[in-house]
Amino acid sequence: MGRLHSTATRAATSAGVIALAAVAACDGTSVIGSGGGASTSTTGSAASGTASTGTGTTVLAKVDKVDIVVSVDNSRSMADKQTVLALALSDLVQSLTNPLCIDGQGTAAAQQPASSLDACPAGTTREFAPILDIHVGIISSSLGGHGSDSCSTAEMFSCNGSPNPTNDDHGHLLARSDACGPGTVPTYESQGFLAWDPTAKLLPPGSADANELTSTFRTMVLGVGQVGCGYESQLESWYRFLVDPNPSQSIQIQGGKAVPTGTDTALLAQRAKFLRPDSLLAILMLSDEDDCSTIEYNQFYFANQQQNPQDNKKKFHLPRARQECLVNPNDPCCKSCGQAAAGCPADATCTTSPTLSDMDDDINLRCFDQKRRFGIDFLYPIDRYTQALTSTVVPDRQGNLVPNPIFSDLDATDGVTAVRDPGLVVIAGIVGVPWQDIARTDTNGNPDLARGFKSAEELALPVGGSSNTWDIILGNPATYVPPTDLHMIASSQPRFGLPDPTSAPDADPVSGHEYTNANSDLQYACVFDLPAPRDCTVSTGGCDCGNPSNDNPLCDPNNKTMQLRAKAYPGQRQLSLLKSVGPQGVVASICPQQVADPTKVDYAYRPAVAALIGRVKGRLKL
Numbered sequence: 001m002g003r004l005h006s007t008a009t010r011a012a013t014s015a016g017v018i019a020l021a022a023v024a025a026c027d028g029t030s031v032i033g034s035g036g037g038a039s040t041s042t043t044g045s046a047a048s049g050t051a052s053t054g055t056g057t058t059v060l061a062k063v064d065k066v067d068i069v070v071s072v073d074n075s076r077s078m079a080d081k082q083t084v085l086a087l088a089l090s091d092l093v094q095s096l097t098n099p100l101c102i103d104g105q106g107t108a109a110a111q112q113p114a115s116s117l118d119a120c121p122a123g124t125t126r127e128f129a130p131i132l133d134i135h136v137g138i139i140s141s142s143l144g145g146h147g148s149d150s151c152s153t154a155e156m157f158s159c160n161g162s163p164n165p166t167n168d169d170h171g172h173l174l175a176r177s178d179a180c181g182p183g184t185v186p187t188y189e190s191q192g193f194l195a196w197d198p199t200a201k202l203l204p205p206g207s208a209d210a211n212e213l214t215s216t217f218r219t220m221v222l223g224v225g226q227v228g229c230g231y232e233s234q235l236e237s238w239y240r241f242l243v244d245p246n247p248s249q250s251i252q253i254q255g256g257k258a259v260p261t262g263t264d265t266a267l268l269a270q271r272a273k274f275l276r277p278d279s280l281l282a283i284l285m286l287s288d289e290d291d292c293s294t295i296e297y298n299q300f301y302f303a304n305q306q307q308n309p310q311d312n313k314k315k316f317h318l319p320r321a322r323q324e325c326l327v328n329p330n331d332p333c334c335k336s337c338g339q340a341a342a343g344c345p346a347d348a349t350c351t352t353s354p355t356l357s358d359m360d361d362d363i364n365l366r367c368f369d370q371k372r373r374f375g376i377d378f379l380y381p382i383d384r385y386t387q388a389l390t391s392t393v394v395p396d397r398q399g400n401l402v403p404n405p406i407f408s409d410l411d412a413t414d415g416v417t418a419v420r421d422p423g424l425v426v427i428a429g430i431v432g433v434p435w436q437d438i439a440r441t442d443t444n445g446n447p448d449l450a451r452g453f454k455s456a457e458e459l460a461l462p463v464g465g466s467s468n469t470w471d472i473i474l475g476n477p478a479t480y481v482p483p484t485d486l487h488m489i490a491s492s493q494p495r496f497g498l499p500d501p502t503s504a505p506d507a508d509p510v511s512g513h514e515y516t517n518a519n520s521d522l523q524y525a526c527v528f529d530l531p532a533p534r535d536c537t538v539s540t541g542g543c544d545c546g547n548p549s550n551d552n553p554l555c556d557p558n559n560k561t562m563q564l565r566a567k568a569y570p571g572q573r574q575l576s577l578l579k580s581v582g583p584q585g586v587v588a589s590i591c592p593q594q595v596a597d598p599t600k601v602d603y604a605y606r607p608a609v610a611a612l613i614g615r616v617k618g619r620l621k622l
Helices: 079-098 210-223 234-242 267-272 300-304 348-352 370-374 382-390 469-473 571-580 605-617
Strands: 066-072 134-140 193-197 250-254 259-260 279-286 312-317 392-394 399-402 425-431 527-533 561-567 585-589
Touching: 066 234, 079 210, 079 279, 079 561, 079 605, 134 234, 134 267, 193 210, 193 259, 193 571, 234 267, 234 382, 234 571, 279 605, 348 527, 382 425, 382 571, 382 585, 425 571, 425 605, 571 585, 585 605
Parallel strands: 066 134, 066 279, 279 425, 425 585
Antiparallel strands: 134 193, 250 259, 392 399, 527 561
């Protein structure tokens, strides 16, 4: 995860100083995981491609406008990936505003028109009509500490002695030019998003210069920065902006429990201006780590807690999990030692060593394999986000089902009577997964990114037997069956079966080799070459080669403080969501095959953009 900077004194916490039950309700009973805002699953009619709000509105077959939300991880080590994304933005803008001219067999013409206003060469037509109405907005993965003491906007470490507001971006649209500075990028009517409007349809008109739109878009992406909260809420951030019926103004701790309070009216105003009911909605997630969207009620915030609430000079450590969790996290007795046994047999370890140690509970590793390690899953279930993308109703803060804003008309005065169906909602994840696993293959069965990433349908097809690509990259999280690709197993220790830390730098073509990290980091899903080496003796923020005695595969083996590569961790929760939404999901790797030759189809995140366009073009007007 992004490195967190604890404000707590680095003093050891003795075993058993605090357990979750000790900071629960006043009567001493643990309330974590009970009551308050449980999600109700109501799946929409995604398969049929129809949806209705029950208000007489109709759905759309094809559309001529697109709303794009780019959700950018802004934790440490993300600057290099944001730079790579910026390289691909012209492809995204060009693909929509000036789509390819193709012949009857679908082959692209050798000479393409310079702009959307130019005609196609003889014998060819556009893949789809140029899109002349686009909204583009950016949000970050930072939602603060979810009620804990981490990720405070008053924290001054990351911004050189100034408060760091990017620790909690609240799910708002972002248009900053510098994460720690006051600069703001001009946006359409100062609404926080860009508007592509070459025919001056809007009043006032939006942008008519594609190059200017791309340049501004790049500035906004890079301005997100990489000093945000290390407990990244990649899924909850777009959910809050697009879906949450009543986004909270803040999270308060009342009686030892987190309580969402107030209503973020500024976010609701941004959402209403940005999100049109009759557009194609595309969500693009960029993250090099797994999602850590912590539940924002009761005591789940303890997953993000750094200081001991009873003694703020000591670090807080979570209680350990009962022994059943090591064998089967789905066992009814797999619980936290901080919870009541409730009919389960006595567990000696909960008596002798109930609280985890520094070695077992590093604050930077709170978000992976939680049920097995802590006996509690502190994160929102994936079903919350599946429902948001497929159902016409979602639960509000009290658990009541209310209209889903994605499938609603947020402005009753706009004269629009049609609303999108789930087929007009696409979510793409550029996440931690080896590109070799998800690329289409050549005639010899070798991964060939020139052929693009596999579609949702292709990911479900058998690969060399009965297993499919999902088995390789995801396994079955519900039953704790791990992925068959060892690179996709989240582990702080070197994974048996992959080249060990003493191996040659390129022993593993996917991740280099395993490395020694003293339980303070995870092993990598994939690595890729940086456009230029980074000297970690002078570079600050997100540099991975500061220790001159490291055995990290990101570092030059002959000059160990020189970083040659960037990395990504297994993005298991994002992949789980992308699998759950079927054809609405697009899977891409955050580890590009190459960033040296911009003329090739496998350059940077060009394959990811191509996969996204390939998924949406069927619903764009011809």
